[in-house]
Amino acid sequence: MADSIFRKLRDGGEEGELAPALTIEETVASPFALDVSGYLLANLSSSILAGKSKSQGLVLITFSRSPSFYLQFLKQKGIVVSSSAKWIRILDCYTDPLGWIDQPSTEGSSLVKLHKCVSDLKRLFSSIIEAGRELVGDGKTRFYVAIDSVNELLRHSSMPLVSGLLTDLRSHAQVSSLFWSLNTDLHQEKVTNALEYISTMKANLEPLCPSSDEKRNALENLFLVHQDFGKGRFHVRFKLRKGRVRVMSEEYHVDQMGINFSPIASAETVIATTKSLLPKVQFNLQLSEKERVEKEKVVLPFEHQDHGKSTEIYDGRRSPADGKMEATPLSSGELETDMVSSGKGGEIIYFRDSDDEHPDSDEDPDDDLDI
Amino acid sequence: MAATNVRSSSFSRNISVVSSPQIPGLKCGPNGTTFISTGIRDLDRILGGGYPLGSLVMVMEDPEAPHHMDLLRTFMSQGLVNSQPLLYASPSKDPRGFLGTLPHPASSKEDKPTAPDPDQGESLRIAWQYRKYMENQKNSIDDYSNDFDMRKPLERQFLSGRPIDCVSLLDSSDLSVAQDHCATFLSKFPRNSSSIASVGRIAIQSFCSPLCEYSDKESDMLSFIRLLKSMLMVSNAVAIVTFPPSMLSPSSSKRLQHMADTLLSIKAIPDGDKELEKLLTGYKDINGFLNVHKVARINTQVPVILDAKTFSMSLKKRRFLALECLNQAPVDGSSGTSYGTSGSCSGSSKSGALDF
Numbered sequence: 001m002a003d004s005i006f007r008k009l010r011d012g013g014e015e016g017e018l019a020p021a022l023t024i025e026e027t028v029a030s031p032f033a034l035d036v037s038g039y040l041l042a043n044l045s046s047s048i049l050a051g052k053s054k055s056q057g058l059v060l061i062t063f064s065r066s067p068s069f070y071l072q073f074l075k076q077k078g079i080v081v082s083s084s085a086k087w088i089r090i091l092d093c094y095t096d097p098l099g100w101i102d103q104p105s106t107e108g109s110s111l112v113k114l115h116k117c118v119s120d121l122k123r124l125f126s127s128i129i130e131a132g133r134e135l136v137g138d139g140k141t142r143f144y145v146a147i148d149s150v151n152e153l154l155r156h157s158s159m160p161l162v163s164g165l166l167t168d169l170r171s172h173a174q175v176s177s178l179f180w181s182l183n184t185d186l187h188q189e190k191v192t193n194a195l196e197y198i199s200t201m202k203a204n205l206e207p208l209c210p211s212s213d214e215k216r217n218a219l220e221n222l223f224l225v226h227q228d229f230g231k232g233r234f235h236v237r238f239k240l241r242k243g244r245v246r247v248m249s250e251e252y253h254v255d256q257m258g259i260n261f262s263p264i265a266s267a268e269t270v271i272a273t274t275k276s277l278l279p280k281v282q283f284n285l286q287l288s289e290k291e292r293v294e295k296e297k298v299v300l301p302f303e304h305q306d307h308g309k310s311t312e313i314y315d316g317r318r319s320p321a322d323g324k325m326e327a328t329p330l331s332s333g334e335l336e337t338d339m340v341s342s343g344k345g346g347e348i349i350y351f352r353d354s355d356d357e358h359p360d361s362d363e364d365p366d367d368d369l370d371i
Numbered sequence: 372m373a374a375t376n377v378r379s380s381s382f383s384r385n386i387s388v389v390s391s392p393q394i395p396g397l398k399c400g401p402n403g404t405t406f407i408s409t410g411i412r413d414l415d416r417i418l419g420g421g422y423p424l425g426s427l428v429m430v431m432e433d434p435e436a437p438h439h440m441d442l443l444r445t446f447m448s449q450g451l452v453n454s455q456p457l458l459y460a461s462p463s464k465d466p467r468g469f470l471g472t473l474p475h476p477a478s479s480k481e482d483k484p485t486a487p488d489p490d491q492g493e494s495l496r497i498a499w500q501y502r503k504y505m506e507n508q509k510n511s512i513d514d515y516s517n518d519f520d521m522r523k524p525l526e527r528q529f530l531s532g533r534p535i536d537c538v539s540l541l542d543s544s545d546l547s548v549a550q551d552h553c554a555t556f557l558s559k560f561p562r563n564s565s566s567i568a569s570v571g572r573i574a575i576q577s578f579c580s581p582l583c584e585y586s587d588k589e590s591d592m593l594s595f596i597r598l599l600k601s602m603l604m605v606s607n608a609v610a611i612v613t614f615p616p617s618m619l620s621p622s623s624s625k626r627l628q629h630m631a632d633t634l635l636s637i638k639a640i641p642d643g644d645k646e647l648e649k650l651l652t653g654y655k656d657i658n659g660f661l662n663v664h665k666v667a668r669i670n671t672q673v674p675v676i677l678d679a680k681t682f683s684m685s686l687k688k689r690r691f692l693a694l695e696c697l698n699q700a701p702v703d704g705s706s707g708t709s710y711g712t713s714g715s716c717s718g719s720s721k722s723g724a725l726d727f
Contacts, residue, residue, distance in 0.1 A: 163581040193617040194581035197434040243436040243658045244642040 001248045002036070002261045005201060005236060006043045010053045012142060012176030019170045022179035023195050025204040030232050032205055032252070033181035034065065035259040037148055040179060041070070042077040042258075044144055048087050049079065055176040057135030057143035059128055061091040063152040067112045070148075076257075083111050089131040091115045093124075097152065119156040121165045132174060142176035145169055150180045150195070151187070159191055163198050170198070205252065206233040230254035234261060298346040394567060395514035396453030397424075402670040407455070407570055407609055408516035410445025413694035415516055417682065418666055419675060422609045422633060424570060425562065426667040427600045429631035430613040432577065436639035438659045438684055439613040440472075441692055443574050445519050446611055448473045448529075450572040452517055456534040458556045460549055461576040462583050466537040469576075473525040476517035477691065520690045540575075544584040546595045549575075553599055553610075560607040573599075573610035579618040589623040596630055632667035637684075651697060657683040661694060 005022060013019045022040075026033035041060065047053040062070060067090040071081050081088060090112045095101075099116035115127055132143040147153075153162050169175050184192045184204075196202050208228040231253050238246040253260045287295065398406045398420055406421035415421045422428055432439045450457050451473070459466055538552045553573060560571045578596075579586055586592075596612065603610055616624040616636075628634055638660040641647065648654045661682045666675040682694040 158587065159581055160584050160586055167582055190618060190620065193434070193615075194586075197581055197615060197618065237435070239435050239639075240642055243438050243639060245435045245639045246642040247644075 001236060001250050002039060002203075002234065002252075004238075004248065005203060006040055008201065008238070009040065009144065009177040009179060010044060010047055010055075012055055012144075015173075018167075018200075019172075019175045020177045020201065021166065021170055021199040022177075022201040022203060023199040024179065024181040025184050025192065025202065026181065027183065027205070027207070028185045029207040030205040031183070032230075032254050032259060033183065034148065035254055036203065036205070036234075036252075037146065037179065037181050038070075038073055039259050041146055042074060042079065044146075045074060045079050045088065046077075055136075055142045055144055056087060057132060057141075058088045059091065059131045059135070059143055059145050060088065061115075061124075061128065061145070061147045062094045063097070063118075063147070064094065064149045066094050067092050081111070085111060087135060089113065089135060091124075091127060091131060093118050093152070097156070118153065121153075121157055121161050125165055125168055128169065129172060129174070136174065140174075142174050145175050145178035147178070147180040150182050154187060154191060159194055163194055166195075167198055200239045202237045204235050206235060208232045233264070294346045298348060300348065394569070396449075396455060397567065397570065398515050404669045405567065405607075407572070408449050408453075409442075410447075410449035410516070410519060411442070411692055411694060412516055412518060413682075413692075414442075414661075417663060417677070417694065418633065421516070422611075423667050423669050424567075424607045424609060425604050426609055426632035426669065427596075427603055427630065428609065428611040428633040428635070428667075429627065430611065431628070431634070431636035432613050432615040433637045433639045433659070434615050434617060436637055436659045438637045438661070440576070441521065441684070442635070442637075443576055443611065443613065444473050444521075445692065446572065447574050448476070448519055448525055449517060451525065451529040451533055451535070452476055453514070454533065455569065456536075456556070456559070456571045458536045458538070458552060458571065458573045459576075460538040460540055460552070460574070462540040462580040464539060464541060466539050470530060470535065470537070471524060473530075474519040474521045475523040475525045475529075477520040477523075518691055521686060521692060522690050540578075540580070540583050545588070546585055546591055550595060550598060554602060557602045557606045557608055562605050562607050567607050569607070571606070571608035573608060575610065575612040578612050578614040580615070581618055586618065589619060592619075593623060593626055593630075596627060600630055628664070631665060632669070634663075634665035636662045636664060638662065640683075651683070653683070653685065653695075656685040656687075658686065659684045660697075 008020055009022060024033045024036050041058075044053070044058055048056065048058060060067075060070060070090065074081055088111070092112050092114045095114060096116055097118040113127070113131065115124065117123060128145060132145070136143050150162065150166075153165075166178070166180070169178055180195075182192065182195055208231045231251065233249055234252040235247065235249045238248075240246055250261050250263050253262065396407060398408075400406045400420045400423060404423040406415075406423055408421045409415050409418065430439050430442055447457055447459065447470075459469065461469060463469070536552060536556060538549055540546075540549060542548055556571060556573065560569060579592060599610055599612075614627065616628075619627070640657055640659050651657065661684050663677060663680050663682070666677070668674060679696045681697055683697055685693055685695065687693045
């Protein structure tokens with residue numbers, strides 16, 4: 001749930017432990033990770049300003065959008081960031097990540113710092129820490145770190161270096177929590193797994209109808225995808241201290257103003273629970289339709305079938321006397337022989353114990369036990 | 372009932388235990404193998420005695436659960452308690468720090484978790500014919516294996532003065548440093564036909580961690596493990612290597628698994644899962660699952676067929692690590708997976724089948 005992620009990030013980690021870290025995963029079909037980061041950013045910012053959080057600062061490193069976009073976004077959410085704000089710093093890795101533009105560094109408020117040379121991760125790390133220290137000082141106060149997307153980082157540096165950077169950030173005493181987003185379709189599975197390995201929370205966005213069925217008409221596909229584009233499921237996995245994993249889901253909906261989360265429609269959860277109430281066994285406890293019809297038709301080997309006539313059951317012995325009886329058609333007997341001859345359907349094969357047995361004697365066979 | 376041989380449990384396979392060799396901490400096993408304790412009594416029992424000398428144990432980690440650390444901790448502590456030299460490698464800047472988290476053996480004065488209460492009273496008359504079996508279950512002070520109290524750190528006396536070598540896997544960009552350390556360590560325990568002088572333990576944690584610079588060089592990692600295995604075969608030592616299989620390509624992961632003599636894996640347990648709560652007793656205490664995929668068989672071609680492959684790891688009285696067989700529910704044959712781990716986490720690629 002987005003709310004619980006926000007609270008976990010806001011509260012940060014304990015002293016002496018690594019900071020909680022969140023990976024937000026998106027796919028090409030549901031590319032809304034930046035909306036989710038925006039949501040978390042807005043919430044963290046408002047909690048810092050309202051004084052509700054223990055950490056006093058936020059360092060935002062932008063790779064995929066310009067800093068002005070974020071300033072605009074925060075303004076839309078009602079958080080006005082003046083250029084002399086003391087609680088936020090933005091490291092701009094979007095404008096010129098590889099240092100191609102020879103720009104005189106005259107402009108640049110203290111708020112936004114241009115960072116060139118993204119491939120040198122050690123320098124990036126020290127700039128982040130420096131920016132954080134500018135906000136909260138050198139003491140025990142902590143700050144949040146938000147990286148808007150690591151896709152670009154992975155483009156310029158190898159996986160071990162990037163995970164090294166993120167783990168160093170997590171182990172720094174003054175970082176209280178951090179989060180980043182990633183598009184899983186752009187990277188190998190190993191990379192996604194590695195980032196999940198070093199994070200304590202993983203959130204992923206799943207589109208509403210996974211249109212993986214290629215046999216469908218392409219146009220039809222497009223229409224469905226377009227219709228449900230802004231909606232889907234938001235799944236979160238938390239790694240708990242004991243070694244358990246908490247899994248939560250909700251639905252998300254993206255519109256002009258941003259992303260909204262709502263609990264999953266209850267109808268589906270009901271179906272899920274009833275399905276799970278049946279015990280999982282190796283045989284199928286339910287009868288299919290055909291099986292039920294066959295079951296109705298089977299004649300049970302009781303002499304009194306409760307329909308007014310006495311029934312003759314084939315009992316495995318043919319005697320000349322019985323020969324003609326077999327020929328007489330009996331309602332259920334005929335059906336039974338039909339079935340026997342056709343070899344289909346259910347039947348019960350009953351062999352009588354002895355000839356002396358009178359049909360349906362009322363003797364209880366247990367009577368001669370002497371207890 | 373005629374007087375029967377006194378056994379530890381009337382339902383376990385009676386492995387003929389020859390009198391223990393000269394050094395404490397070793398136990399003779401079948402087929403001329405010698406075992407050292409894993410550190411967890413339940414695991415010793417499951418594996419048929421412990422880890423045989425000269426074997427390579429691999430543990431597949433679950434990135435979501437830290438239980439492989441408990442296996443490593445008990446392994447290392449057992450070695451230190453039995454005065455066996457230790458080599459520890461991990462992808463952290465200060466591997467020595469981990470030694471501070473090793474558990475101390477539980478003292479005999481405390482309640483042992485499995486000791487039954489003999490003064491049940493007169494109501495259980497029928498059970499008393501098994502009294503002679505029950506008495507043998509009381510854990511005697513044993514120099515082979517100990518129960519470890521996971522909350523109590525290992526005392527100084529075991530750490531100081533013991534030969535403990537710590538290597539950080541982050542130090543170099545390839546595995547040559549680690550390889551050299553292993554080679555020098557193992558050269559101290561050559562195996563020859565005379566009696567065993569001393570045994571060593573190697574513990575390598577998170578071998579393919581994404582933090583290591585060599586983590587994308589899969590062939591190098593495979594060669595390292597191959598070399599380690601060949602060195603182990605001619606020495607009196609046991610190595611335990613934990614690795615997260617999702618960090619490797621499937622073929623490399625399979626190769627590593629194949630190289631192991633004993634293969635274990637850890638699986639995290641979802642929290643608050645109503646289905647699992649109904650199916651498992653003691654769900655609240657279980658911290659994770661341990662699967663035993665392969666058990667080392669040395670000098671024999673007869674495989675071990677275990678009664679159960681999945682065990683639950685829990686902490687008894689919050690201190691003692693216990694592995695218990697699960698109360699199994701049959702697998703739904705049609706779907707192919709037991710516990711679909713509830714529909715809500717469909718986005719995860721890690722919801723694999725729990726093997727029973």
